[in-house]
Amino acid sequence: MSSIVVTGIGIISAIGDNAETNRNALINGVCGISNLEFCETKYAGLRPCGEIKKSTRQLKDILNAHESGVTRSSLLGLHAFMEACADANLTPAQIAATDTALIGGSTVGGMCLTDELYHDANSGEEGSEYLASYDCASVNLYLQQRYKMAGIINTINTACSSSANAVIYGARLLKHSLAKRVIVGGTDSLAKFTINGFNALHILSPEKCAPFDRDRKGLNLGEGAAFLVLEKEEDVAGKKVYAVLSGYGNSNDAYHPSSLSDAGEGPYLSMQSALQTAGLSAADISYINAHGTATENNDAVESTAMLRLFTSPPPFTSTKGNTGHTLGAAGAIEAVYSIFNLHYQEIYPALNFNNPIESTGLQPVREYKSHTIQHVMSNSFGFGGNCSSLLFSKYN
Missing domain, CATH: 3.40.47.10 (Thiolase/Chalcone synthase)
Structure with missing residues (x-):
């Protein structure tokens, strides 16, 4: 079988809102972990996190994403998805085609708005605009609807290995000729739901985390999204190729x-x-x-x-x-x-x-x-x- 290659990447994280700024931050040893500004929680000054310093409103304006019920998780996913597709020179017709698959991973999904759902349920009879966005599949469903995607769409939730497994699933679709190109990745946003949950496990650090250090005190939660475009080598003549998924x-x-x-x-x-x-x-x-x-x-x-x-x-x-x-x-x-x-x-x-x-x-x-x-x-x-x-x- 032809090799599976990466022809497009898109990313947003606490250290940058595109591929170039992320790479430069890594080169210069930039740490994006700080006190929370946009996630309202009693732990805002106690548990530093890798927060993207853009409000949800700013993201909606930047991305022209003002649909009812859209969540921060979906906005971060859209941001990375758009960059990856543009980087791979995918046309709107290719994105929507039946031979283009979308496989994404998430743990939080729309659960980042649990508080809003609770508030809406107790304040009126009409329900909440966020109800349809509550589950983990909401991010990919939003992308599917926005881009009118007709190919295979799937969401994987295996906790912290979710988007790695999305990459594996996408590779298998290509291997078995069930898709011609796959857009794979994942997204998660910071939320009370996860901050409270991880704090209950007593594994959140009160300071910037120190991986593999003897005196490490736990992790810092972060938020972000990334997508990769995978294609078979035989289908990418003349295109930029970053690497082989071997x-x-x-x-x-x-x-x-x-x-x-x-x-x-x-x-x-x-x-x-x-x-x-x-x-x-x-x-x-x-x-x-x-x-x-x-x-x-x-x-x-x-x-x-x-x-x-x-x-x-x-x-x-x-x-x-x-x-x-x-x-x-x-x-x-x-x-x-x-x-x-x-x-x-x-x-x-x-x-x-x-x-x-x-x-x-x-x-x-x-x-x-x-x-x-x-x-x-x-x-x-x-x-x-x-x-x-x-x-x-x-x-x-």
Whole structure:
């Protein structure tokens, strides 16, 4: 089968509202984690987050998206979707065609407006304009309606591996000739729903997160969206190609609702499966964009899994120190960052790291540097032990 290649990318995060600004921020070690300004919560000054410094009203105006019931999650998704489609030179007719698929991941979806739904339900008899936007599929349904898309549309909700799994699903559609092009990615916005939930788990850090650091205190939540356009190599003559999606793997260690097994069984198997799909060995990997949430469990377990798989782990970092943990969007956002690594042959510095975890001794890259990179692995691990690894390779 022809290789699956990336022909378009779009992204918005706490460190930039397009691909160029995100890359420049990564190069310069910019941290987008700060006190909340647009999400009303009692934790606004207590739990820093990777917030996009644009109000929902500003996003609606920028995107000309004033439809009834549109949520912040959908607006962020629309922002990234538009950039990805333009970058891949997709025409409106191609976007709407039956052979174009849209696969997106989200954990929050329209649940970012739970408070509005509750208020509306108690203040009138007409219901809420946000009721139809409540579920996780609302983002893709909004994009489908706005662009009159007639192809396969699907939403995946596997917590923090959601958009990585959307990439895998899209690749399989291409592999089995069920679509000619797929737009894959994910979106999530900050909301009381998630801030309160993660705070109840006691895993939110009171300061900027420090992935893989011995003294890490937990994660920072973030928001954002990213989409990639995937096509078969045989269909992209003359088009710009960023990278090859060469492998992918998914596993589930079924160990605990919110923790990974101490042996790192799920992460180990997902990384191993990605290598097998790509026909590569562990020694072929040039760099890892780690899941790296800065929680006690994840960073120790992911380090253990890397030591199991790699005789000597390659350079790695977690970009969640830049953006916060964007939940269902994380896999797609970090896939874009992995493509930057390949396309520009560079590694971005890990933020806030000082001392390695004593049991593993692994240290992420701490300075920006040019580096020869052939294959990049991007890890995304979700609640319930759903673990996914993507492999991107340099396009020659």
